[in-house]
Amino acid sequence: MKELQDEVSVIGYPTGGDNISVTQGVVSRIEMQSYTHGANSLLSVQIDAAINPGNSGGPVIQGNKVVGISFQNMPSAENIGYIIPVQVIEHFLKDIELHHKYTGFGTLGLVCQSMENPKLREYFKMERNQTGVLVNHVFPKTKSFNILKQDDVILALDGVQLANDGSIPFRNRGERITFDYLVSKKFIGEKCKILYLREGLVKEVDIEISAKTPLVPTHSYDVKSSYFVVGGFVFSKLVQPFLHEYGEDWYNSSPRKLSYKAIYGEHDPTIQSHQEVVILSHILADELNFGYTGMSTLELRKFNGTKVHNLKHLIQLVETNQLPYLRFDLDENVVIVLDARATKDSNKRILEKHYVTSDRSDDLW
Numbered sequence: 001m002k003e004l005q006d007e008v009s010v011i012g013y014p015t016g017g018d019n020i021s022v023t024q025g026v027v028s029r030i031e032m033q034s035y036t037h038g039a040n041s042l043l044s045v046q047i048d049a050a051i052n053p054g055n056s057g058g059p060v061i062q063g064n065k066v067v068g069i070s071f072q073n074m075p076s077a078e079n080i081g082y083i084i085p086v087q088v089i090e091h092f093l094k095d096i097e098l099h100h101k102y103t104g105f106g107t108l109g110l111v112c113q114s115m116e117n118p119k120l121r122e123y124f125k126m127e128r129n130q131t132g133v134l135v136n137h138v139f140p141k142t143k144s145f146n147i148l149k150q151d152d153v154i155l156a157l158d159g160v161q162l163a164n165d166g167s168i169p170f171r172n173r174g175e176r177i178t179f180d181y182l183v184s185k186k187f188i189g190e191k192c193k194i195l196y197l198r199e200g201l202v203k204e205v206d207i208e209i210s211a212k213t214p215l216v217p218t219h220s221y222d223v224k225s226s227y228f229v230v231g232g233f234v235f236s237k238l239v240q241p242f243l244h245e246y247g248e249d250w251y252n253s254s255p256r257k258l259s260y261k262a263i264y265g266e267h268d269p270t271i272q273s274h275q276e277v278v279i280l281s282h283i284l285a286d287e288l289n290f291g292y293t294g295m296s297t298l299e300l301r302k303f304n305g306t307k308v309h310n311l312k313h314l315i316q317l318v319e320t321n322q323l324p325y326l327r328f329d330l331d332e333n334v335v336i337v338l339d340a341r342a343t344k345d346s347n348k349r350i351l352e353k354h355y356v357t358s359d360r361s362d363d364l365w
Contacts, residue, residue, distance in 0.1 A: 004028065010049045010070050010081070012058030025049025025079065030170075032178045033082060036072050040105050040212075042184050043177075044082045051081030087185075095187060106188040106209035109142025110135055112154060115164045124153055125200035131155070132197065133166045133179070140269040142210040153197040157182045183209065215265035216240060216277055228311055229359045230318055231326070231343040232284040232350045233292075233336065235300060237311055238262065238277040255297045257331055276310035280330060284354045288338065288346045295334055302329040311364060 006027045014021050025048040033044035047060075051073040060068040060083045068083035095103055112133040115121050124134065132155040138144050155161065160168050162179050170177040186192060191206040217239045227236045236242070240262050246254040251263070258279065267275050278300045283289055300308050303317045304327050318326065326343055328336040347359055 004030070006062060008047055008049065008067065008083075009061045010047070010051060010055060010058060010083075011061065012055035012070060014050075014052035014054035021055075023049045023051075025081075028080075030085075030175070030177075032180050032184075035084075040184075041180055042088050042105060043085055043181060044088075045085050047081055047083060048079045049081060050079050051083075055081075091185065091187075098187060103188050104212060105184055106186060106190075107139075107142060107212050108183055108192065108194075108207065109139035109144045109210055110148065110154070111137040111139075112166065114166050115153070121164070124151065124197065126153060126197060130197065131164045132162045133164070135196075140267050141213050143208040144210070145269075147205060147207060148194070148196065149198075151198075154179075154194060155197055155202070156195040158193050159195075213267070215267055215275060216262040224361060224363075226311055226361045226363055227281070228315055228361075228364060229284065229347070229351065229356060231338045231346065232286045232289045232354075233280055233328070234282040234284065235278055235311065235314060236281040238279045238299070242279075242281070258297065258299065261299070271307075271309055273309050273313065278308050278311055278314055280328075284350055284356070286346065286350045286353070288342060288350070289336075292336055295330065295336070298330040298332060298334055300328060300330055303327070305329075315360065315364060 004027050008025060008027065010023045010025070012021055027045055028048050029046035031044065031046070032041050033046070034041050035044070045068055051070050055070045056072070058070050059066045060070055068085045069089065070081060070083050072082050074080040091105070092102065113136055115124075115126070115132060115134050120134070121130075126132070132153045135148055135150055135152040135154060137150060138148050157179055160179075160182060162168060163176070166178055167176040168179050168182065169175075170181070183192065186209045188209055188211045190209050192209060193204065193206050195202065195204050197203075220239045220241055225236060227234055229235075238258060238261065243250045243254040243259055243262055251259045261277055265277060280296050280298050280300060283293060283296055285293070300314070302308060303314060304321060304323060304325075306317055308314050308317070321340060324340050326338040326340050330336065351357070351359060
């Protein structure tokens, strides 16, 4: 696939029939695009051929060659679909070959903004011939943390100069693409040479590409949900698929604080143990938890004054508790208090009443 307006054919079994379907269209755009299932921003090709549910995973043909795989569309528009190009497929295959498993696409762990405003560039002491993007934030648990910092200006990656809008030359045809493309081509553990400006001084550093470790997992294929029940309160680990149950527009229709946490949540660098967002997902009604209905889908912050790191940590805190009360501090300053002895005595009754076989999932024993 070399040019815009190249003709392609999409093959698959979309909804509406049992036989193979072939639709045709042309390439209308090539750019970095968010991948729905992987939650990555990677190179993608936009085409105007119809791509419907059932097409995903089907080959896209140009002449006698496969040039991509269809994988998503834009529901709000007609005949706008996206395919995974060969470059991304080759990266996936090479990753398997190098590591004997899929390690994914890496990240530098930076949030940057454009520097198209001349006064912004002047404030950060950029010369007339210098262009780049401003670092707003560096994520913990990446190799960039403690090397780069807020207010650094990224000038170039691997010798490729960044424009003030964050774009770089693409395919030597006058096209441009966001600088994330350079990072997406690398494998986890590879180094990227970064030229940056700090307080008017140009510096250079090699930084390893880090694996993406989101605070809230983006998917959980073939994995049973983790949960822990105490006093009828069901605590679970927040994963994006939980929020997807709110519908296609889950980011706007699911609880706002949880959806924000799923997209922008960060690890606490002061906590060394594994971190999870623990939420109160359901309440199994019982006289013990009377008056607490309607408090579900809130993040659990603390148990008896101790910050909760993950579900296993919560279980440890509950089971080693010596106080007469169990206090759960949730988001929005919501507080739940239970009698410790009554809770212990009632757990079996509550589980049996609601036909729950265990107070925790198998992975938490």
